[in-house]
Amino acid sequence: MVKKKLIYLDNAATSFPKPEQVYQKMDHCMRNIGANPGRSGHRMAIKADEMVYNTRETIKKLFNISNSENIIFTSNATIALNLGIKGVLQKGDEVISSSIEHNSVFRPLMQLIKKGVRVKFIPCSEDGFLDPDDVEKAVTDKTKLIIVNHASNVTGNITPIKEIGKIAKRSGAIFFIDAAQTAGNISIDVKRDYIDMLACSGHKSLLGPQGTGILYVRPGIELNTIIEGGTGSSSESENQPELLPDKLESGTLNTVGIVGLGAGVDFILKTGLDKIRNRKVFLTIKLLKGLENLNGIKIYGPGDAGKIVPIVSFNINSIDPSEVGYLLDERFGIMTRVGLHCSPLAHKTIGSFPKGTVRVSLGYFNTEGDIDYLINSLKNILKTKA
Amino acid sequence: MDKELKEECILVFQTTHRTLQAENILKKEKIKIKIVLKPRSITTDCGLAIRFNAEDKDVIFKIIKNNNLSLMGVYSRSGEKWIKL
Structure with a gap:
């Protein structure tokens, strides 16, 4: 043949x-800036800190986020979704989601149903479209969270998030989008679209490497932690620090991956x-x-x-x-x-x-x-x- | 640069992110600063602090205020001790 x-x-x-710059920046980082950010304070560690900081600042521009400390690095979109979903919801809470969700949203919600969270999955049309009117009908003053897929990974169908965000804002629910398939593909503006929380992977249309993901949490939303540990800050305290990003970023970061993600997002902004x-x-x-x-x-x-x-x-x-x-x-x-x-x-x-x-x-x-x-x-x- | 920083003062923020945010803003304003380790006598943190010249204090405070940076503390060195200002 x-x-x-x-x-x-x-x-x-x-x-x-x-993009070529992703490979180059990661190679440079791994060869020259191999230290652990947020820990040691020597010149190489400070350089690593700066590279992580710069990536947050780059991502901030793409989503029109006010303060980059509200951007959390995770290892993928699934972890970001779990941190967000489980950080918000408690027994007795009411959630609205949809029938086009990926397992990264569906399974955490199914797990929480066993723990007493109530979830309404709004049926979507046969072409995979979630109608905001159906969300409006389902929402009550008890709805704590509305979490929807911004675009289906099966049909590609784009959800009108701004309309759903407005509904969430009116009802007082937290609006959380799964932007795994949209970040870097279409415009997302956390202010314009009334987004309270956003999760996405760094390795899809943001053009970074695998092992990177992002969670954005609007200022004023206090998440419970599901992972605690070393943050390099407030080390004297027995408790997890309350400030972002440290609160949700325990353990050593994927510095090389984050640098690659920064290069990917930079490519998007420049192109x-x-x-x-x-x-x-x-x-x-x-x-x-x-x-x-x-x-x-x-x-x-x-x-x-x-x-x-x-x-x-x-x-x-x-x-x-x-x-x-x-x-x-x-x-x-x-x-x-x-x-x-x-x-x-x-x-x-x-x-x-x-x-x-x-x-x-x-x-x-x-x-x-x-x-x-x-x-x-x-x-x-x-x-x-x- | 160390030589230029005569009277030692430091700015302390709660997170590395906030420290670097302040560093970036102060550098843009052409203020002479240096990232250093937080002195152990102030906090047992593994974090960073920003060293600056005492004479730039007022300008720095103004920049911090204008940019809504939440400062944890400002310290001045007196012998082996750090005095909170």
Whole structure:
């Protein structure tokens, strides 16, 4: 068999490749600034402190956050979501969430239900859309938290968070968004969108390395800690410090990863989020057009590039999605993700449970040629399977 | 730089983040400062403090106030002791 090129179309799992400066900054950091930030106070430790500080300042700009001390570094979005969800909720509290949540929100909530938290999962439409009117109907003055997926990792469908944020603000509930698929993809402004808390990964569209995640907590929200330990501050005290970021950042930080994340976000700010978004919408339009022309294709989600992040889930005829994914990889060198994507709830909502879908997710560095090649490869698979 | 910092004074903040935030702002204002370890006699913290010249005190206080930085304390050295100002 002819050796094929390799095409990465799994950017919703993690982005690849990263901008060149991400590799360079991480390499430089690891070789030259290997000390532990917030601990020792020698020149190298201070340099490490500064690099962590600078990354917080860079991230602050992307989300229009007032004070970067409200940005917490975690090892991924799941940890950030757990810190936030479990830091807010106690027995008897009422929560509103949705039927497109990823397991990183769904499972912590299911665990809390066992401990006496009450959760209403608002049903979404068949294309995975959460209607703010349905949130409005469900909210009561007892609602402590509204937590929603900003964009589904299965359909890409973007949730109108500003409208839901307004509802939360009126009712006095804390508004928490899971921005794993949107941070670095579309504009997020914590003030404009009434966001009280935001969790996202650093290694997806923020273009940082794996092992990085972010939690933003608005000033005035006091979270209970679920992890305590060494922070380098207030060491004389038996108790966890009350100030952020220390309160929620026990243990040694992933300095190298954080530096890489800073370089990724810096790339986004310098390139311009609008330019990145336009490029991805352009590629998504091409992808959708190509898929729509295939025989026996079923595309999930709204099928409108303007309404989604660059994620498209589909199935072809009755071919098992795992087989399509396998053939794309094995025969054509195209990497996609098949199955349930850690979101059984979303697949139940769109009617693809338990089989799942083939998911193609684009990144800024994908090309039109990548999409042509994918479509031709799918045609080839259809021909041989017919 | 140490030589330039004649009378030793330090600014102490509660977290490393706040210390670096103040450092960045003061540096932008061209104030001569240096990041040092918090003296053990003030706190058992492993954290950092900002050393500055006593003559810049008033300017620094003004910058801190204008930028809403929450200062934990200001100390001046007297022999081996640090006196809270």
